[in-house]
Amino acid sequence: MSDHATIQAIARLVPEGARVLDLGCGDGAMLDYLQRERGCSGYGIEIADANVLACVRRGVNVIQLNLDEGLAMFGDNSFDVVLQIDTLQHLRNAEVMLRETARVGKSGIVAFPNFAHWPNRVSVLRGRMPVTRRLPYQWYDTPNIRVGTYKDFEVLAHKNKLRILDAFGLQDGREVRWLPNARAGTAVFRFEHD
Numbered sequence: 001m002s003d004h005a006t007i008q009a010i011a012r013l014v015p016e017g018a019r020v021l022d023l024g025c026g027d028g029a030m031l032d033y034l035q036r037e038r039g040c041s042g043y044g045i046e047i048a049d050a051n052v053l054a055c056v057r058r059g060v061n062v063i064q065l066n067l068d069e070g071l072a073m074f075g076d077n078s079f080d081v082v083l084q085i086d087t088l089q090h091l092r093n094a095e096v097m098l099r100e101t102a103r104v105g106k107s108g109i110v111a112f113p114n115f116a117h118w119p120n121r122v123s124v125l126r127g128r129m130p131v132t133r134r135l136p137y138q139w140y141d142t143p144n145i146r147v148g149t150y151k152d153f154e155v156l157a158h159k160n161k162l163r164i165l166d167a168f169g170l171q172d173g174r175e176v177r178w179l180p181n182a183r184a185g186t187a188v189f190r191f192e193h194d
Contacts, residue, residue, distance in 0.1 A: 005173025006111075006186070007033050010085060013109050013166060013190045014038060018080035021045065021104060023067055023097070024087030028055035035060070042079060068092050071100045084110040089146045099160055102193040107165065114169060114180070114187040116149035121182075134185035150181040157191055166190040 007030055014020060017039045022031045025044030028051070034040035044062040046052050055062035065073075068091060082105030088094050089112050101108040113134050114120075123130035129139040137143065148156075150169060157164055169176035169184020176184040 003173060006170055009170055009173065009175060010083075010109060010111060010188060011038060013188075014040060014081050014083075016040070018042075019078075020081050020083060021074070021079040022083045022085070023071075023101065024084065024090065025051070025055060025060070025062065026086075027051050028058045028060035028062065030083065030085055031055075031060045032058045067097060070096070071104050074104045076103055077106050079105045080107070081105055082108045084108065084112075086111060086113075088112045089148065090143055091146070094146055095156065095160065098156065098162070102160070102162055102191070107190060107192045108162075109188070109190045110153070111170070111186055111188045112148060112153070114150050114184055115147040116151065116181045117171075117185045118182050119185075132185065148187075150184070150187040153187055153189055157189065161194040162191040163194045164189055164191050 011033055014034055020031065020034055020040045020042035022044040025031055025046050028044050031042065031044050044055050044060050045065050045067060046055060046062055047064060047066050052062050052064050082101045084101055088110055091097050119132055120130040131138060167189045169180030170186040170188055171184045
């Protein structure tokens, strides 16, 4: 997820000057924006060689690491904010990484494809897995190993004793606060440990 409107919407949740850890940072676009526009500092975590190189070219500090191995290298509350933007759905240990996000950061922000968005529901009703701009893969070649909904994350957060500070959907770069589970292709949550 790297379109400018989406980056801006999520960046507004990050306090100016915050120390940030961006898990699964991709090409570093979000962290680059946070550094330039919000005076933030921090690190990205990425596994793909091409993305690590893109981060370096942007001037983003990046650590090449498989997130399935955890975040043991970071102490409790090492960062003001830990981001998981389009990362959670790719992880085998999604719940563990959510708890690690809350441990390592004073607050966390996650964003992921909302499988309950109405066009996805229509596809499933027609007997097919959805293929949309937000979920552009066929069921057999998707990098997403998990599908979840806005409502599912609320339950997971409660189960893991996370207090949701803000939650909304994103659709075409705009915040959706009324019925986001049905009306938004992306779910966004800002949380802290209870």
